[in-house]
Amino acid sequence: MYRFLKILASLSLATVLFAVLLWYGKEVNRRAETVVWAEPFLDNIYIYGENVHFTLEPGFGEDVLLINKQTRRYFRPSVYANQGLYLPELEDGVYRIYASDLSIQAPKDFELSGYTITRSGQNLHYRFLCEQERLVLYVDCALALPEEVFDIIIDAGHGGDNNGATRRGRLEKEENLRASLYMAELFKAAGLKAALTREGDYIPGQPGVAEADIDPYVMGGRVYLAYSTQAKYYISNHLNASTRQAMQGWQLYRSVQADAGWQQAVAANFISFGHTPNDNFKSFGTEGIYRRYSQDNENTGSDYYYILRETGGKLTKPRSFIKVHPEIDLRQGAEGLLVEYLFLDNTDDLDYWDENWRGLVEAVADGCLTYWGVK
Numbered sequence: 001m002y003r004f005l006k007i008l009a010s011l012s013l014a015t016v017l018f019a020v021l022l023w024y025g026k027e028v029n030r031r032a033e034t035v036v037w038a039e040p041f042l043d044n045i046y047i048y049g050e051n052v053h054f055t056l057e058p059g060f061g062e063d064v065l066l067i068n069k070q071t072r073r074y075f076r077p078s079v080y081a082n083q084g085l086y087l088p089e090l091e092d093g094v095y096r097i098y099a100s101d102l103s104i105q106a107p108k109d110f111e112l113s114g115y116t117i118t119r120s121g122q123n124l125h126y127r128f129l130c131e132q133e134r135l136v137l138y139v140d141c142a143l144a145l146p147e148e149v150f151d152i153i154i155d156a157g158h159g160g161d162n163n164g165a166t167r168r169g170r171l172e173k174e175e176n177l178r179a180s181l182y183m184a185e186l187f188k189a190a191g192l193k194a195a196l197t198r199e200g201d202y203i204p205g206q207p208g209v210a211e212a213d214i215d216p217y218v219m220g221g222r223v224y225l226a227y228s229t230q231a232k233y234y235i236s237n238h239l240n241a242s243t244r245q246a247m248q249g250w251q252l253y254r255s256v257q258a259d260a261g262w263q264q265a266v267a268a269n270f271i272s273f274g275h276t277p278n279d280n281f282k283s284f285g286t287e288g289i290y291r292r293y294s295q296d297n298e299n300t301g302s303d304y305y306y307i308l309r310e311t312g313g314k315l316t317k318p319r320s321f322i323k324v325h326p327e328i329d330l331r332q333g334a335e336g337l338l339v340e341y342l343f344l345d346n347t348d349d350l351d352y353w354d355e356n357w358r359g360l361v362e363a364v365a366d367g368c369l370t371y372w373g374v375k
């Protein structure tokens, strides 16, 4: 009898234990379900000029991102390509990167690196890498840029068989080249490493090519050079022409994806110089501070001017260049500015140019340096 009771007791103990274990197991499972959450996974990083944009999946795209060193720094994603995480503000060191307080996971071999522009004789070398499945950023001081890397690229518009605007035997391509060569001198004097899309009378990448066959996407062409030089800023120099001879004054075009910061710095200098803006295109903006949407595909929000659209990397939605050069890394692009100094086909403007072209180029260069924080 005693033995029977003993068996019964151990059985019920086993039942109770089993029940407890079963309940605990369920509880652990339930807790596990609530504990496991999705960490943000890096979709990609895009850089426009010196501004970083992170794209994350799934659904973390709008979250505030922070970068944590000894100090914590917060960055808000911006709709403007030329805002975001501004690389020159970072101190050297190693950064771990979070979104909504969760570390960002990156693909195993992820790597994206480059340089900020030269300020006080120094550059920052940045490297986004994946370490232990997490995105990290290394920032180091560099005392010089590698040979193939440039800060700025200056584009002398037109060239070769493409004269651009013409008046009284004057050719826009020649004025653009003169202005660009002088601008390169000014940037070099400010300690910047400046490249030119052309230094003579030819179409970049296509010497001897007739105007009808111009392809800006060829190897060595205007668009290709933006990526091969790794320039952070792209400035395209032009003189304007109009079917209405009364048209006068300067126009500045930025990408439709950017805010007007760069334009405003240059515009302020034009105005203090006494140079009047062209204000004829209300649909592009006012007082010469313009942006122009592509007419054929306005809904895509892309630029009308290929030089602004195709050179800015993924953020300016290049269309044609990708088809020609699928191997080019479009994760980094240059911030672009197209300057129309005045109307070459207007006689008053042309006289003004002849008297003041140096001062006007200086006004633009000085505005650029202000915007870039170089001086």
Ligand SMILES: [Zn+2]
Binding pocket: 157, 158, 164, 165, 172, 238, 239, 240
């Ligand atoms: Zn032009």
